[in-house]
Amino acid sequence: xxxxxxxxxxxxxxxxxxACTRILTKSLTMKLSISRCLAATVVLILIAAIVxxxxxxxxxxxxxxxxxxxxxxxxxxxxxxxxRDIVTDTQRRDFAxxxxxxxxxxxxxxxVAELSDEVDAMADTFLTTVLAKLVLRQYSKYxxxxxxxxxxxxxxxxxGPLGTWAAQLMGAxxxxxxxxxxxxxxxxxxxxxxxxxxxRDTVAxxxxxxxxxxxxxxxxxxxxxxxxxxxxxxYIKGSHADLDAPPAVTGDNLFEPGLRVxxxxxxxAHIFHSPSGRGCWxxxxxxxRYVESPAVFTFGPNRFPHGPIPWTYAHAPGxxxxxxxxxxxxxxxxxxxVFPKPSASxxxxxxxxxxxxxxxxxxxxxxxxxxxxLGIGNRENCTAGGVxxxxxxxxxxxxxxxxxxxxxxxxxxxxxxxMINNIKRMMGKAEx
Numbered sequence: 109x110x111x112x113x114x115x116x117x118x119x120x121x122x123x124x125x126x127a128c129t130r131i132l133t134k135s136l137t138m139k140l141s142i143s144r145c146l147a148a149t150v151v152l153i154l155i156a157a158i159v160x161x162x163x164x165x166x167x168x169x170x171x172x173x174x175x176x177x178x179x180x181x182x183x184x185x186x187x188x189x190x191x192r193d194i195v196t197d198t199q200r201r202d203f204a205x206x207x208x209x210x211x212x213x214x215x216x217x218x219x220v221a222e223l224s225d226e227v228d229a230m231a232d233t234f235l236t237t238v239l240a241k242l243v244l245r246q247y248s249k250y251x252x253x254x255x256x257x258x259x260x261x262x263x264x265x266x267x268g269p270l271g272t273w274a275a276q277l278m279g280a281x282x283x284x285x286x287x288x289x290x291x292x293x294x295x296x297x298x299x300x301x302x303x304x305x306x307x308r309d310t311v312a313x314x315x316x317x318x319x320x321x322x323x324x325x326x327x328x329x330x331x332x333x334x335x336x337x338x339x340x341x342x343y344i345k346g347s348h349a350d351l352d353a354p355p356a357v358t359g360d361n362l363f364e365p366g367l368r369v370x371x372x373x374x375x376x377a378h379i380f381h382s383p384s385g386r387g388c389w390x391x392x393x394x395x396x397r398y399v400e401s402p403a404v405f406t407f408g409p410n411r412f413p414h415g416p417i418p419w420t421y422a423h424a425p426g427x428x429x430x431x432x433x434x435x436x437x438x439x440x441x442x443x444x445x446v447f448p449k450p451s452a453s454x455x456x457x458x459x460x461x462x463x464x465x466x467x468x469x470x471x472x473x474x475x476x477x478x479x480x481x482l483g484i485g486n487r488e489n490c491t492a493g494g495v496x497x498x499x500x501x502x503x504x505x506x507x508x509x510x511x512x513x514x515x516x517x518x519x520x521x522x523x524x525x526x527m528i529n530n531i532k533r534m535m536g537k538a539e540x
Contacts (some may be wrong), residue, residue: 338387
């Protein structure tokens, strides 16, 4: 029995030893597996970071060419356009009074056709494939800073006659480009319906309201305000001169241009305007935006709404790559001089990185917090009153008395303006 007992003890020790070995082996295997998993996770994170870094440097993500159209120079013969007296003294006076003007047959239809082919062939970026699909659903395509991506568009925006005409109409000794946009409407495919959308461009301007600025609209097709080729921009003449409240929309002061390919439509950034909304047509247009120089840069969270909105990506500090801070001179590669002549030193790659998600969300929160602090749309907590010059900006212009404003679908609009009704109507159709 003793022998047996000893054998049993010995066998028991063996069994315990084998069990311990198995447990130890399993533990080591688990640790090794965990180590391998951690190593694999780190590798995946590094790969994702590298891929994301590459994506963020891409034109698709940034919405512009981070290299700023390297080597791009004048390629178009503008001698005919530059030899003609396109902007007359009478037109300058009319523009100063009305805030809008058509320059008829200013550019040959052949040049516009070439421009149309160029911009149609340009690849879509994040702004179209994501932003327009989810937020700006009234647009089939929305792209900005086209001058950084195309030698032809750069020529139109910087080297061609547009900057000269802009300077002449502003009465400016120098002028700078602050955006070149492609805006195609969704037409009948617009889920929010074909409506007017009255607004001022003031909310999207990276400079004080006192700075002179113009937008030059180049339509790629004949267009009017009525069907079948309806949806041209229409304007309230003279409304650029008074930013305190939105004007009444009446037939007496309504300007509804009919345009042929080659006509150029120019408007002051502060004028009250809208797509006509009377024709569900696929409007195709380019907008070249200019401002007098010198001007100072100002584009804080008071330009509402911030977040996934084009002007956030185009101008907000920490998002757009201009590297400018509030109050600095508006200049550099992001805002190049076009008149009296461009500066080669400004046509260089951008120093700052393309936008990041955290940066966009950050300025969106700042804008919302500021609106709440000022009491925009809150009659019981309104702290912004009698302010001139733009303490806060909405679609109808700068807020001078916040009690006159309301929040419609999260957007600040003047209670007596047209935009509040436009938004309610569009949101109603979108929900339906």
